[in-house]
Amino acid sequence: MATAISRVPDPEASEDPLDSYSATVIRVAAAVTPHVAALEVNGTGRSGRFRTGAGSAVLFTSDGYLLTNAHVVxxxxxxxxxxxxxxxxxxxxxxxDPLSDLAVVRGRAPTAKPxxxxxxxxxxVGQLVIAVGNPLGLAGSVTAGVVSGLGRSIPVWSGRNRxxxxxxxxxxxxxxxxxSGGALADARGRIVGINTAVAGAGLGLAVPVNATSRRIIAALLKDGRVRRAYLGLVNTPVQLQPSAVVRTGHREGLLVVEVLADSPxxxxxxxxxxxLLSVGEKTVSNAESLQxxxxxxxxxxxxxxxxxxDGAEIRVLAVPEEMNEK
Structure with a gap:
């Protein structure tokens, strides 16, 4: 007669989810930390040079350009x-560029790869992300968590304007x-955001690395500033009702919450x-698509x-002006 033999699981052979999580964080931290520098910026007064800000910065080119927050510099x-x-x-x-809270600084070409x-x-939402900073010279300060939300908005001041x-x-x-100015990386070690503490209150927030921010970075590298067109709208994404979808062919749009006085x-x-359904024949459904x-x-x-x-699709013509940062 055959006898059933029970097998005791081998702890060494089993895959512990916590160990897998830890291994990912350790790997990403080791890969990203060499790219992140502690940043200190200086001003000049009658008594000489003095520190005006400090944070972190992320090396993103082989010839020494680093990305950080505008509020840091x-x-x-x-x-x-x-x-x-x-x-x-x-x-x-x-x-x-205060309106994106991004800035570019340059040092000498480092030995680290970008x-x-x-x-x-x-x-x-729910995806693992790892934040790496260099706060106050404490190199390789690492925290991990998940994406809690996307498409958030945070207020900043630019000149006298909010x-x-x-x-x-x-x-x-x-x-x-x-x-602030440090890296937010995904599980493959790619930088998907630049951390910012501009909102305070202990919130974990990051400026996204996407098509729009890449254009901002390119403008900063070329001109040291970003010129923007201005319509004068405050808006929020909205899903269209089924009847409106049938009439317009659009499923989403931007609900106009406020139209600023004396604006285009x-x-x-x-x-x-x-x-708002489209601008210049381009569909708009979120903040980035309009920006x-x-x-x-x-x-x-x-x-x-x-x-x-009022249920009907109309066309209007607007002429954007240059946004005034003062």
């Missing part, structure tokens, strides 16, 4: 960066003091309650806007 023009291996370099501020920039458009940074990533990966949108006749149409080349160029109003 403030109005400074120079400073220093220290990599995790102790290598120090003087840096100059190449350009800063980070690989990913695409935040591929992120999903602006909104759109399409921000929210994560429960805690940000340590000084981690007001002069074009837009109203609160309108739903990517409003860079320098759109300034002064008439744009046809398709709008859903």
């Amino acid at each position: 403030g109005g400074a023009r120079s400073g220093s960066a220290v990599y995790s291996d102790g290598t120090r370099t003087a840096v100059e501020v190449i350009g800063s 980070a690989e920039l990913g695409d935040a458009e591929s992120l999903r 602006r909104i940074i759109e399409d921000v990533i929210q994560t429960d990966a805690a940000l340590n003091p000084g981690s 949108a007001q002069r074009a006749g837009l109203r609160a309650g309108d739903v 990517k149409l409003l860079f320098a080349e759109a300034i002064g160029v008439p744009l046809e806007l398709a709008v859903l109003r």
